[in-house]
Amino acid sequence: MTTAEHFAKPILAERSHFDAAYTVCFSVQGLADPGLLPRVIGLWAKRGLTPTRWHSAVCGRGDRELYIDVEMPGLSADLATQIAKELRQIWGVSQVLMLLDRDSVSA
Numbered sequence: 868m869t870t871a872e873h874f875a876k877p878i879l880a881e882r883s884h885f886d887a888a889y890t891v892c893f894s895v896q897g898l899a900d901p902g903l904l905p906r907v908i909g910l911w912a913k914r915g916l917t918p919t920r921w922h923s924a925v926c927g928r929g930d931r932e933l934y935i936d937v938e939m940p941g942l943s944a945d946l947a948t949q950i951a952k953e954l955r956q957i958w959g960v961s962q963v964l965m966l967l968d969r970d971s972v973s974a
């Protein structure tokens with residue numbers, strides 16, 4: 868595989884019969900820093916994934932906090948947990964919540 872072919876194909880999570888797909892909702896809270904948004908969306912972009920929903924708002928005392936809600940269908944529990952772990956390692960992120968919802972994924 869050439870370098871161009873490698874970047875042209877999205878990186879998809881391999882799923883076994885035992886690892887069901889979920890719609891995953893992430894709620895991220897952090898500093899209202901302009902660099903936080905690209906660092907967060909970069910975790911999906913580097914995997915070739917596009918979230919179906921994204922909402923962000925600056926709020927909190929003195930508009931110092933940024934709240935980001937992201938919805939992504941079709942993820943395995945393992946990949947969702949890995950993304951949540953990586954979100955928690957981003958500078959400026961203070962809290963990450965994750966919800967796995969199997970019922971909202973259509974087969």
